[in-house]
Amino acid sequence: MVFSVAIAGASGYAGGELLRLLAAHPEFEVRTVTAHANAGELLTTVQPHLRSYAGMVLQPTTAEVLRGHDIVFLALPHGKSGAIADELGEASLVVDCGADHRLTSADAWTQFYKSEYHGSWPYGLPELVLSEGAKQRENLVGVNRIAVPGCNVTAVSLGLAPGLQAGVIQPADLVAVLAVGPSGAGKTLRTDLLASELLGSAHAYGVGGVHRHVPEIIQNLTGASGERVSVSFTPVLVPMARGILATSTARLQPGVSAADVRSAWELAYADEPFVQLLPEGSFPKVSDTIGANTALIGLAVDEAAERVVAITALDNLVKGTAGAAIQSTNIALGLPEQTGLTVNGVAP
Known part of the structure; x- marks a missing residue:
């Protein structure tokens, strides 16, 4: 099965890294990319290294554009993904690469981010050990919302x-x-x-x-x-x-x-x-x-x-953001965790 993907904030660094990694993912197909100031431009104008996406045009970042995809990645600035996520409904798996859904404490959110609190989502750090001996990946199986950790x-x-x-x-x-x-x-x-x-x-x-x-x-x-x-x-x-x-x-x-x-x-x-x-x-x-x-x-x-x-x-940008997002998404969907990801770096 091929899952349709939309990426909000595709003109930024996190969005670009998601696109780079997803180009090698056999089960995910990027169908929609969005931006704010760059909406209407070719994706390769702002991400010229992503040649496999030549011809794709950045659309406005609205819930209407993002709805209807199996997976929506939100690569938006902190404080911007909460409101749009509230409009997306439950049909899609939504993965927030920003901070809006990471904290379980509303008071901590208010103190450090000073904006509206949108609640917490299952936390996308699979390898995190928990006090009772389990790991966080067990809390990601079958979910339809994921909060990607800070790098x-x-x-x-x-x-x-x-x-x-x-x-x-x-x-x-x-x-x-x-x-x-x-x-x-x-x-x-x-x-x-x-x-x-x-x-x-x-x-x-x-x-x-x-x-x-x-x-x-x-x-x-x-x-x-x-x-x-x-x-x-x-x-x-x-x-x-x-x-x-x-x-x-x-x-x-x-x-x-x-x-x-x-x-x-x-x-x-x-x-x-x-x-x-x-x-x-x-x-x-x-x-x-x-x-x-x-x-x-x-x-x-x-x-x-x-x-x-x-x-x-x-x-x-990889294990700290986009790679963690894809790894956690694989778990949520029941795919092999390593699908589309590599342990090999680039040198020199």
Whole structure:
């Protein structure tokens, strides 16, 4: 069976990456692409690298245009997908690549996003371990709504959740510092995203617990731990077009050995094709993940500081967004999870 697909926000980075990956998906057929300011233009005018879609025209982003497809991917700015999703009805599987349906707390949404809350949807991070021993993929089977995680959130959650679920690290005093590429901010025209500002420099943003991904990280890690966690999260913008390198650390529980730590992560990801724990002493580079739906994790124990250090690398536009969306959609529809996705990156 071939499923018809519409992509709202096809002119952006996330929409473009969805299109690139879906071109290789044997069960999904992209029939409609939409945009706001670029409506009426050829898709290849704004996404010139997507040659297999030559001739497709960007339509206006309205519920009327999006209805009637088996799958609708919403690759829209935060705060824009909730209202249009409310108009789509239940006939389609709707996958929100924005933030509008990620948070289970209305209060957290209001505090960090300061806009209307549209409720929470099943969360599209299949490999996330839960405190009771299950994984999030079990909550995606047969659903018709999916909320794709934030890219930074994915890196931190995959890096720390196994240790919390296994009880080898403490839920308080979790720290994550991330090097991130500017494509995570979309195609927004901002001074701090200009090449002249980025090249040869690096700067932190969203410092002091104010970044919008903080409540989502807490939500995920609390779900893995079974008790409330505290997290200090600091992203740092660096001059690479795409990718995330997350350094996440946590205090060891008393009496826990380095072997216990490694065993927890090995158990969590032993059978996961898209989340891979590297051999002891090896740590990933962002370049190892570009173009692939993989998160690579290197693990160490700092004996002197009594902390675990998890280094997670991923492509923010693939495993961080579009790849996660397709992977979760495959699960929801009962397709093999790896359909249309690759673990192989692009080098150099």
